[in-house]
Amino acid sequence: MGSHLAVEWQVFFGVFVFIFGLCVGSFLNVCIYRIPLEKSIAFPPSCCPGCGTRLKPLDLIPVISYIFLGGKCRYCQKKISIKYPLVELLTGITWLFIFLRYGLSIETLALIFLFTVLIPILFIDLEHMIIPDGLVLTGLIGGAALFIYHIAVKPFSLYQSSLWYAPLIGVVSASGILLVVALIGLAIYKNDGAMGMGDVKLFLPIGLFLGWKLALLSLFMSVMLGGILSIILLLFKVVDRKSAIPFGPFIILGTFIAANYGIQILNWYFSL
Ligand SMILES: [Zn+2]
Structure with missing residues (x-):
């Protein structure tokens, strides 16, 4: 051509x-x-x-x-x-x-599917502070199809691994970390802390689509972005310490950065 x-x-x-x-x-x-x-x-x-x-x-x-x-x-x-x-x-x-x-490419198809599920989650979480199970499930179905592709056809590039169970490590690691944070929050505040169970659920499809390296990068990015914005909002008194800021939108933004630039970011970081 x-x-x-x-x-x-x-x-x-x-x-x-x-x-x-x-x-x-x-x-x-x-x-x-x-x-x-x-x-x-x-x-x-x-x-x-x-x-x-x-x-x-x-x-x-x-x-x-x-x-x-x-x-x-x-x-x-x-x-x-x-x-x-x-x-x-x-x-x-x-x-x-x-x-x-x-x-x-298959990467385009996979990421377009993932973000088509994440965009409604972003707006619903902003407005209602919930992450609907139906959307998470839709993401998991697409992620399962990608998992089958990874095993049966060709290793999926974003996983950065040819291990067949690479996406499963992604699901367990990112969701696992958030689950621990959510449980600690639950134990300390006796109710939903900063990190809700919805955010834990959200990382199930993200882990399946990105594999553990990019999923953990996405988690790191979202915590950074959420932290920076919370500090700015507190400084300018847009919110007070008691108001809850939905974390889902940060996860989705972090995932967007990790999905599109994650490999470059990791290569840069590990070359230092
Ligand atoms: Zn009308």
């Missing part, structure tokens, strides 16, 4: 991946809204939360409908949260980012 063709194909696939990501982001909005309410994500079709009118295809074009409707429902004029186009854009950008990083 000539290099010109390769570049053109990359642009073609990049545009496709971004638009497909936007559309999946639109579905993730449905998940983010309905899962905490324990409603079906498949039925009924999308309605305006204000007036209940069933939305038509023209109202459902990711980002574009929001702009053309001026951020209001076409039927009842109720304001539509900016969260909807943001989730769509974030999903499209995340998909494109991973594609540009790993090209047409």
Whole structure:
């Protein structure tokens, strides 16, 4: 394949991946809204939360409908949260980012699956401080498929190991550390401490997708990011010592960094 063709194909696939990501982001909005309410994500079709009118295809074009409707429902004029186009854009950008990083590969497919599960978890944890089991389970199913690929087809590069049980060490190590922290928190504070059981669960699929090296790096990154932001929020008195800050979003951000730059970070660190 000539290099010109390769570049053109990359642009073609990049545009496709971004638009497909936007559309999946639109579905993730449905998940983010309905899962905490324990409603079906498949039925009924999308309605305006204000007036209940069933939305038509023209109202459902990711980002574009929001702009053309001026951020209001076409039927009842109720304001539509900016969260909807943001989730769509974030999903499209995340998909494109991973594609540009790993090209047409099993890594891209695996990471796009993982982050499509993690994005709704991020928003649900921010708003409701819960990490829904259904989403964790969906992540585990995708992770199990990757595990089978790793054993049956080819060692998965992000595991940084050809041991067949490499992803299992990832699951046990990262979740195990968090479980110990959560149990200590539980023993000291007699209730959910800083680290909840939801965060322990969240590392089950992450460990399965990243293997132990990148999963532990992700844990380290998330603790750093969470710590830095907590200090900033405390300093500027946005929060006080008693307010709970959900840790899930930091885990997801840490996982994004580890998944895309983890191997380089580890190589750099161990070369010092
Ligand atoms: Zn409406």
